Amino acid sequence: MQWIRRMGGLVAWRQQRASAWGALLGQQDILVAALSVQQTGSFRVVVFQHLHASSALVHLSEREEDWVQTLRTLGKPLPKRWRTMALAVSEERCRQGVLVWDGPLDTRRLEAEVQLEAAAAWGVAPAEVGFDYRLQEAPPADGLRVQWASCLSEQLLQWQQHARRAGWRLPVVEPELQAAQRAAVYLRGDDLQHWAQSPQDWQFARGPERSLAEVDWLALQSGPMWKPLVACGAALGALL
Numbered sequence: 001m002q003w004i005r006r007m008g009g010l011v012a013w014r015q016q017r018a019s020a021w022g023a024l025l026g027q028q029d030i031l032v033a034a035l036s037v038q039q040t041g042s043f044r045v046v047v048f049q050h051l052h053a054s055s056a057l058v059h060l061s062e063r064e065e066d067w068v069q070t071l072r073t074l075g076k077p078l079p080k081r082w083r084t085m086a087l088a089v090s091e092e093r094c095r096q097g098v099l100v101w102d103g104p105l106d107t108r109r110l111e112a113e114v115q116l117e118a119a120a121a122w123g124v125a126p127a128e129v130g131f132d133y134r135l136q137e138a139p140p141a142d143g144l145r146v147q148w149a150s151c152l153s154e155q156l157l158q159w160q161q162h163a164r165r166a167g168w169r170l171p172v173v174e175p176e177l178q179a180a181q182r183a184a185v186y187l188r189g190d191d192l193q194h195w196a197q198s199p200q201d202w203q204f205a206r207g208p209e210r211s212l213a214e215v216d217w218l219a220l221q222s223g224p225m226w227k228p229l230v231a232c233g234a235a236l237g238a239l240l
Helices: 059-073 107-122 153-165 176-186 217-221 226-236
Strands: 019-027 029-037 042-054 084-089 095-101 129-137 144-154 169-175
Touching: 019 144, 019 176, 019 226, 029 059, 029 226, 042 226, 059 153, 084 153, 084 226, 095 107, 107 129, 107 144, 129 153, 129 217, 144 153, 144 169, 153 169, 169 176, 176 217, 176 226
Parallel strands: 019 084, 084 169
Antiparallel strands: 019 029, 029 042, 095 144, 129 144
């Protein structure tokens, strides 16, 4: 679910890449990670920065302007073609849900229903949301289970504009949970103790190292590694 359908022109980011950038945009901080493909085929963290907004920046617009300056600084030494970043956004900026679809698979009708569901979750008109969805496996008698995620269209446009002003492209926006799940499943290592190492020491495999069911998500989400996993997971999505 990489926000490639109805995001006001956002396009798929699936070309073969040797490195990729990802970020978590939180309320008071920004985490940025870059992953690079190794000769072994695995992915290694080559850049990791955790930046905190100044306490003097009270308004959201001020904090996002600070994000623009951060991106501009990061991008200065990079060729223009490398300035592409996937963005994971915190729960406050995203709504998610599951829709049970028991009718025939009609893509246009399904998209319309998902859009209505997302708009209701935000309490706005359908035209004011950007959304994406994916089908989950379910017993036939239960109908199709459709997992969806949505952001406000106005915010999506603002993030695109911020990135463009800083000299970056922003083709992918996704919920933080999705990015964290991707990183946790592909992260090399046996347990959470290993994961507690510095994110700059992390490596990710090309295939899953564990299942989602093997991860203690409550413990992970309340711990210090959650946000770094989100930032790395956003970048990882462009390399898998």
